[in-house]
Amino acid sequence: MSELLVVEDLQKYFPVTRGLVFQKEIAQVKAVDGVSFTVEAGETLGVVGESGCGKSTMARCVARLLEPTGGKIIFDGRDITHLGRTQMRPIRRDMMMVFQDPYASLNARKRVGEIVAEPLDVHGIGTDKDRKRRVQELLEIVGLNPEHYNRFPHEFSGGQRQRIGIARALAINPKLIICDEPVSALDVSVQAQILNLLKDLQRDFDLTYIFIAHDLNVVRHVSDRVMVMYLGKPVETGSKQELYAEPKHPYSGALLSAVPIADPTLGRARKQIVLTGDVPSPINPPAACRFHPRCPRFVDGKCNVDEPELTPVAGSSDHSYACHFPLERWPMDEDEIRRRPSLAASVD
Amino acid sequence: MTQYLIRRIFWAFFLFVVATMITYVIFFVVPADPATLAAGKATKPEIVAHIRRELHLNLPIYQQYWLFVWNLVRHGSFGYSFVNGLPVRTMLGQEIPVTASIVVGGVVMYLAIAIPTGVISALRPRSILDRSGMIFVLVGISAPSVWIGLILIYLVGFRLGWTPIGDYCNLKPTHAIGVCSGPGQWAYHLLLPWITLAVGSAALYTRLIRANVMETMSEDYVRTARAKGASPSRVLVQHVLRNSMLQVVTILGMDLGLLLGGVVFIEIVFGMPGLGAQLVQAAPRFDLPVIVGIVLFATLSVITFNFLVDVLYAWLDPRIRLA
Amino acid sequence: MALLEVQDLHTRFRTDDGVVKAVSGVSFELDRGKTLGVVGESGSGKSVTFLTVMGLVDRKIAEVEGSVRYDGEELLRASSSRLQKIRGRRIGMIFQDPMTSLNPVKKIGWQLEEAVRLHNDVSRDEARRRAIQALQEVEIPRAETRVDDYPHQFSGGMRQRVMIAMALINQPEVIIADEPTTALDVTTQAQILRLMKKLQDDHGAAIVMITHDLGVVAELADDVLVMYGGRVVEEAKVDDLFAAPQMPYTWGLLGSLPRLEQVATRLEQIPGQPPSLLHPPRGCAFNPRCAYVFDKCRAELPGLDPAPDKADHRYRCHLDDAERERIWAAKKAALTGVEGSAA
Numbered sequence A: 001m002s003e004l005l006v007v008e009d010l011q012k013y014f015p016v017t018r019g020l021v022f023q024k025e026i027a028q029v030k031a032v033d034g035v036s037f038t039v040e041a042g043e044t045l046g047v048v049g050e051s052g053c054g055k056s057t058m059a060r061c062v063a064r065l066l067e068p069t070g071g072k073i074i075f076d077g078r079d080i081t082h083l084g085r086t087q088m089r090p091i092r093r094d095m096m097m098v099f100q101d102p103y104a105s106l107n108a109r110k111r112v113g114e115i116v117a118e119p120l121d122v123h124g125i126g127t128d129k130d131r132k133r134r135v136q137e138l139l140e141i142v143g144l145n146p147e148h149y150n151r152f153p154h155e156f157s158g159g160q161r162q163r164i165g166i167a168r169a170l171a172i173n174p175k176l177i178i179c180d181e182p183v184s185a186l187d188v189s190v191q192a193q194i195l196n197l198l199k200d201l202q203r204d205f206d207l208t209y210i211f212i213a214h215d216l217n218v219v220r221h222v223s224d225r226v227m228v229m230y231l232g233k234p235v236e237t238g239s240k241q242e243l244y245a246e247p248k249h250p251y252s253g254a255l256l257s258a259v260p261i262a263d264p265t266l267g268r269a270r271k272q273i274v275l276t277g278d279v280p281s282p283i284n285p286p287a288a289c290r291f292h293p294r295c296p297r298f299v300d301g302k303c304n305v306d307e308p309e310l311t312p313v314a315g316s317s318d319h320s321y322a323c324h325f326p327l328e329r330w331p332m333d334e335d336e337i338r339r340r341p342s343l344a345a346s347v348d
Numbered sequence B: 001m002t003q004y005l006i007r008r009i010f011w012a013f014f015l016f017v018v019a020t021m022i023t024y025v026i027f028f029v030v031p032a033d034p035a036t037l038a039a040g041k042a043t044k045p046e047i048v049a050h051i052r053r054e055l056h057l058n059l060p061i062y063q064q065y066w067l068f069v070w071n072l073v074r075h076g077s078f079g080y081s082f083v084n085g086l087p088v089r090t091m092l093g094q095e096i097p098v099t100a101s102i103v104v105g106g107v108v109m110y111l112a113i114a115i116p117t118g119v120i121s122a123l124r125p126r127s128i129l130d131r132s133g134m135i136f137v138l139v140g141i142s143a144p145s146v147w148i149g150l151i152l153i154y155l156v157g158f159r160l161g162w163t164p165i166g167d168y169c170n171l172k173p174t175h176a177i178g179v180c181s182g183p184g185q186w187a188y189h190l191l192l193p194w195i196t197l198a199v200g201s202a203a204l205y206t207r208l209i210r211a212n213v214m215e216t217m218s219e220d221y222v223r224t225a226r227a228k229g230a231s232p233s234r235v236l237v238q239h240v241l242r243n244s245m246l247q248v249v250t251i252l253g254m255d256l257g258l259l260l261g262g263v264v265f266i267e268i269v270f271g272m273p274g275l276g277a278q279l280v281q282a283a284p285r286f287d288l289p290v291i292v293g294i295v296l297f298a299t300l301s302v303i304t305f306n307f308l309v310d311v312l313y314a315w316l317d318p319r320i321r322l323a
Numbered sequence C: 001m002a003l004l005e006v007q008d009l010h011t012r013f014r015t016d017d018g019v020v021k022a023v024s025g026v027s028f029e030l031d032r033g034k035t036l037g038v039v040g041e042s043g044s045g046k047s048v049t050f051l052t053v054m055g056l057v058d059r060k061i062a063e064v065e066g067s068v069r070y071d072g073e074e075l076l077r078a079s080s081s082r083l084q085k086i087r088g089r090r091i092g093m094i095f096q097d098p099m100t101s102l103n104p105v106k107k108i109g110w111q112l113e114e115a116v117r118l119h120n121d122v123s124r125d126e127a128r129r130r131a132i133q134a135l136q137e138v139e140i141p142r143a144e145t146r147v148d149d150y151p152h153q154f155s156g157g158m159r160q161r162v163m164i165a166m167a168l169i170n171q172p173e174v175i176i177a178d179e180p181t182t183a184l185d186v187t188t189q190a191q192i193l194r195l196m197k198k199l200q201d202d203h204g205a206a207i208v209m210i211t212h213d214l215g216v217v218a219e220l221a222d223d224v225l226v227m228y229g230g231r232v233v234e235e236a237k238v239d240d241l242f243a244a245p246q247m248p249y250t251w252g253l254l255g256s257l258p259r260l261e262q263v264a265t266r267l268e269q270i271p272g273q274p275p276s277l278l279h280p281p282r283g284c285a286f287n288p289r290c291a292y293v294f295d296k297c298r299a300e301l302p303g304l305d306p307a308p309d310k311a312d313h314r315y316r317c318h319l320d321d322a323e324r325e326r327i328w329a330a331k332k333a334a335l336t337g338v339e340g341s342a343a
């Protein structure tokens, strides 16, 4: 396998300004602050994290809908970090996005046919007749009736609209599709339809996905590798099997154990870690390890002083975590996680 | 709060400069000679030239402007009318109470009509009251206020003879013979102008308030209040009214400018000696100091009013505490 | 006698497009100290059912029929002043969206005090004291100062805690929670669910937990109602429902759920869309999406009948027992990840 996308130390800061006439920058929202990952061709990288941790911002930077503040994005062997509009044009053909809100992301005044044909128009591909044929083919692929060609988005349900969005993303055979919470707004039964569709398409068209979601079950279902984010930084990445079976970062652990289990017997038996407090603001993120104010393993003088680096797990090819006191086994309950073995050894 | 105040003051200053400067520029661009006009029929060239010097009209426009600003800042003077030589400040001093009476009374009147009608028709949608309210709204919105004014003068003032048709009486009682004054006479004479001014706005605000109250009634927190066991009247008073007034207050702030425009017509129709009537007299005579004075006062009142609206809004909505 | 008994409840909305049959014949009972989970997809009538129970649907646009008995008293025909005495005092309610469910222009403390003073003749100070205590109970740090904050100064999770505090402040016997965690992050959801469990243990209130998340139901509920198209389609003890669901829609729901603990490579999907409540399908409401549909399903509404061996497990489906058992056995094998049978 080859690397399709390499992201190194990506940063995106939004200025917080005040003043009407003279805008003064009074702070920065560090929405994405040092994210690195690679995506191999043909795989799915799942990205999980709570609201506001910078998932969408990261995706928009990668798709170059936003200008990164720092870092490097290499797509298909080419550095696209600071390419201009015209230089990005040919690259956009290979990189498409599917958005969360199936109601807001489609232009309400355009017909379905026009919406799906949009990328073909933009890149001037094919004659009108070719395009129409292609659009009907795409509608068929995503499970819509080709006769829906002349309908408007409001005539469709949420799930069907998401299919339209997917058809549009597929239109010019992209290599990478970035899905930003594509099923979060859908009911479970419809969500299953869309997840299955995405999987089928990946198999049939050799697609590579970055799949963003806040539902760990969904991410596990679709991904090969997973990246867990907290306040603009990745705290753990790894193959799906390793990360879900043996999370190393306390936050990943808490996240995993917080998911309600749809089985009363398993649910009662499981060990759970419930965090206290809320996710802090990315305007003044906590120093050093950003998770330290909520972390059950927090050690004063270490976690709030030293920033933990992404550290590979011994004996694993691509499982790494950013924590001074990684979990030594899984599952754990709250008391167990608070007991840190080798504590004295770790604080120098 | 200080941040906010500084911004406001800065903004007020900016508006002041822009408004007065624009007036000067327009005046300069329009090809007219107030000196000739002021000299009247007997226009000997020397007299005109003298008047021109007297009024500083011989100076370039930027110097005239500078002179105006200097006098204003240094002496608090708006200058003297080109036409009758009276201090503009004195003139304004007489006219402002008239205009203010019309505007304030009109606003009070239309709010007094619109708030209850709007709220009641929102609470009882499709009831008879709601429907008749909506008919009133349609009429009020589609009929121009000048037309309503004229109709009122004819019907109420002339045919029925219930109210005076024009003239302004001072609010403060005086005992001079032949001069009407005192609150009773004041209000009596202003009744028709107020109604004329209020009809259109009352209709608009009724509709606005109705829509806002209905929207607020469907908010989640109103449902929460009902789920707590609050009675319908308590829900209305404690949870709906304040929230539904937020937008009304914003619109009110934006409306003042428009209202001042409407006042001009009303003053003419009802023969009220206010700022608007004065403006209409001064404009064709190119009486620049008077025009600038009025513009300045209008700007100032809009600024003040917006400030009050902001304060009111911040009091109503804690999310917008003046930052 | 159960604390809350709902019999054959119907709620129909008159709209410009026609009559929306939002709730059609829902019945259930809720006992003291128990938790009833109510699951179903968007638009299945979950919220409307309980808004009707609370007397919160607008009778000017909705037609309501049936019976809602609270502690033996009929609520559907109770006067509005009587209902006001019950709402917030005997039955508390928590809503889905913590961002919009609190009045933005009133202080948190004011809103809690209002709930106290509406039902208790106490002084301002006493109401405030109780408000602070309620905030402490839902684990809001620095409750004494936070009472004077406005809702926008609280995060989503904290606002939902405030909602819970408000619903609990008069120690009601029933708490109806309408998707209390749907708008929250998972870790916050875990906090809130744990808090609700704890408060139930402390106060012994009965809880109705409305959700579309089967996981939440599995964690919290004693009994479960599965709703579809305005009707209850299956009703059981929570263990029975997950161990042996009896009808195709419930199978579909369980199958379409990606789960942490199981490894099906492909999700089972329910084709199509939820039914229109304006023109509901004839017969079984699920028949247009059901893989096992046959003629009878299109003609006749299946009754909510008990399973042969369990009187408290009831469901609507025309399939005969043997057939149902066979299908569920196959599905269960696929679900629990016996690889190969999954695809």
Ligand SMILES: Nc1ncnc2c1ncn2[C@@H]1O[C@H](COP(=O)(O)OP(=O)(O)OP(=O)(O)O)[C@@H](O)[C@H]1O
Pocket: A014, A015, A029, A030, A031, A049, A050, A051, A052, A053, A054, A055, A056, A057, A058, A214, A282
């Ligand atoms: N254009 C912007 N200007 C300022 N701040 C922004 C902007 N866009 C996003 N942010 C902030 O950046 C942070 C990350 O936002 P982002 O939308 O990437 O989060 P997310 O992980 O996608 O969350 P969600 O799950 O809610 O979609 C948030 O705190 C957000 O408020």
Ligand SMILES: Nc1ncnc2c1ncn2[C@@H]1O[C@H](COP(=O)(O)OP(=O)(O)OP(=O)(O)O)[C@@H](O)[C@H]1O
Pocket: C013, C015, C020, C021, C022, C040, C041, C042, C043, C044, C045, C046, C047, C048, C049, C212, C277
């Ligand atoms: N005021 C109303 N007028 C008309 N129809 C309504 C009204 N309120 C609800 N409905 C309809 O009743 C049906 C049931 O709605 P309900 O809110 O109970 O669904 P729900 O199961 O709670 O769904 P969700 O998970 O989206 O909250 C929906 O089809 C809805 O459109």
Ligand code: SF4
Pocket: C247, C248, C249, C284, C285, C286, C287, C288, C290, C291, C292, C293, C294, C297, C302, C316, C317, C318, C319
């Ligand atoms: S009754 Fe028929 S249509 Fe309904 S769920 Fe059972 S098999 Fe499917």
Ligand SMILES: [Mg+2]
Pocket: A055, A056, A057, A180, A181
């Ligand atoms: Mg996002």
Ligand SMILES: [Mg+2]
Pocket: C046, C047, C048, C178
């Ligand atoms: Mg609902």
